Amino acid sequence: MEPMPRAVPRVDIKRRWLLAAAGTGAAAGLGGWNAAARAQEAKPLPPVASFKDASRVIVHSANGIETQRSALGSSAITDIDVLFVRNNLASPDAAIVENADAWRIEIDGVTSPRTLTLAELRNMGLACVAMVLQCSGNGRGFFEHKASGSQWKVGAAGNVFWSGVPVKDVVKALGGVRGGIRYMTGTGGETIPQGIDPLTVMVERSVPWTAMEEAILAWELNGRPIPLAHGGPLRLIIPGYYGVNNIKYIKRLAFTENETAANIQKSGYRVREIGKKGDPSQASMWEMNLKSFVTSPAGGETLRPGPALVHGVAFTGGAPVKSVEVSVDDGKSWQPAEFFGPDLGRYAWRQFVARVQLPAGRHRITSRATAADGTVQPELRVENERAYAHNGWRDHAVEVTVA
Numbered sequence: 249m250e251p252m253p254r255a256v257p258r259v260d261i262k263r264r265w266l267l268a269a270a271g272t273g274a275a276a277g278l279g280g281w282n283a284a285a286r287a288q289e290a291k292p293l294p295p296v297a298s299f300k301d302a303s304r305v306i307v308h309s310a311n312g313i314e315t316q317r318s319a320l321g322s323s324a325i326t327d328i329d330v331l332f333v334r335n336n337l338a339s340p341d342a343a344i345v346e347n348a349d350a351w352r353i354e355i356d357g358v359t360s361p362r363t364l365t366l367a368e369l370r371n372m373g374l375a376c377v378a379m380v381l382q383c384s385g386n387g388r389g390f391f392e393h394k395a396s397g398s399q400w401k402v403g404a405a406g407n408v409f410w411s412g413v414p415v416k417d418v419v420k421a422l423g424g425v426r427g428g429i430r431y432m433t434g435t436g437g438e439t440i441p442q443g444i445d446p447l448t449v450m451v452e453r454s455v456p457w458t459a460m461e462e463a464i465l466a467w468e469l470n471g472r473p474i475p476l477a478h479g480g481p482l483r484l485i486i487p488g489y490y491g492v493n494n495i496k497y498i499k500r501l502a503f504t505e506n507e508t509a510a511n512i513q514k515s516g517y518r519v520r521e522i523g524k525k526g527d528p529s530q531a532s533m534w535e536m537n538l539k540s541f542v543t544s545p546a547g548g549e550t551l552r553p554g555p556a557l558v559h560g561v562a563f564t565g566g567a568p569v570k571s572v573e574v575s576v577d578d579g580k581s582w583q584p585a586e587f588f589g590p591d592l593g594r595y596a597w598r599q600f601v602a603r604v605q606l607p608a609g610r611h612r613i614t615s616r617a618t619a620a621d622g623t624v625q626p627e628l629r630v631e632n633e634r635a636y637a638h639n640g641w642r643d644h645a646v647e648v649t650v651a
């Protein structure tokens with residue numbers, strides 16, 4: 249059931265991209281893309297993400313762009329030049345971000361349902377949150393069963409600032425939620441290709457309605473209007489939840505009794521055994537699990553024997569990160585790391601650093617986070633059909649040569 253909705257929009261995105269490239273006379277046209285795909289070489293950035301720094305991202309496809317491990321740097325916040333991009337459907341027309349204030353969102357499941365413009369939302373409340381945005385499939389590239397989808401390693405994640413109006417302020421202004429509701433459901437503003445059952449492709453996700461306490465309808469990303477690639481002009485932000493729940497170009501926010509019947513909710517983004525189909529009885533990709541990984545060294549380097557610094561990031565959608573340990577011998581022994589940089593709150597990632605000794609030889613360097621409730625980042629991935637939620641420290645190790 250699942251490959252269908254993915255296969256269809258992918259074709260559509262490519263077609264759109266080609267049309268756009270042809271229309272603007274862009275250098276990388278039809279031939280460029282096909283040749284690159286054939287040769288399995290570095291692919292060009294799609295127009296919607298042309299502002300990215302091609303030298304510091306990995307272009308998996310026109311709808312999957314990953315941040316290189318080394319590009320995550322040590323400045324706490326991820327620049328949009330390198331922030332990953334993941335689209336399930338072709339993005340809407342770029343005109344929607346040029347005319348941001350006119351963007352409309354329908355609010356339903358409240359006492360007084362209403363359609364509000366972005367201009368109106370700007371006067372209803374203001375909040376800013378630093379948050380890790382991470383795709384459910386981040387780490388898929390470490391699984392061995394060849395799960396379909398982008399083979400992300402660590403870089404389908406970034407730590408960014410979002411500003412906008414708290415959802416609870418909007419709800420309050422509209423008289424509060426109706427009785428009996430259990431979910432908050434957001435709908436993406438994409439145009440559904442004709443001749444396809446909308447439920448099979450639409451990006452509409454439901455989360456427990458209590459998530460509205462911290463949710464934001466955001467129009468600003470790292471101090472600028474949200475670009476189209478990241479969901480501008482208006483995006484639902486649910487701190488602590490996997491990327492897919494953070495609906496781009498949101499056109500409807502509804503408080504509902506039931507989860508949406510869209511495939512992306514019903515059968516997609518469900519954790520199940522390899523070979524099984526998705527269904528609503530399986531866990532949905534909501535809160536993120538505890539994870540850390542080393543960002544420097546980034547792997548593949550040759551280092552001098554002696555003292556070295558290892559640094560990286562730790563984050564979670566659950567109980568706050570309490571501590572991080574680092575190992576330079578593939579997990580045989582561990583030493584504590586220290587946090588550095590600002591504490592941007594429980595939904596942001598925390599940077600850690602450790603001073604280690606590296607004798608000559610080859611080393612696998614990794615990190616392991618512990619949360620305030622005692623949860624420890626596991627050693628191994630949990631095998632699952634769609635390769636979601638990988639937080640095992642073993643696969644996330646980097647390998648260096650010391651000589």
Ligand SMILES: Nc1nc2c(c(=O)[nH]1)N[C@H]1C(S)=C(S)[C@@H](COP(=O)(O)O)O[C@H]1N2
Pocket residue numbers: 331332333334335336337381382383384435436437438451477478479490491492493494495496497
């Ligand atoms: N409307 C809409 N929202 C969406 C998506 C999409 O395809 N359409 N993709 C989701 C997925 S799977 C992820 S991981 C994040 C990616 O956000 P980014 O592209 O800004 O990094 O957006 C989510 N929100």
Ligand SMILES: [Mo]
Pocket residue numbers: 334382383384385491492
């Ligand atoms: Mo995702």
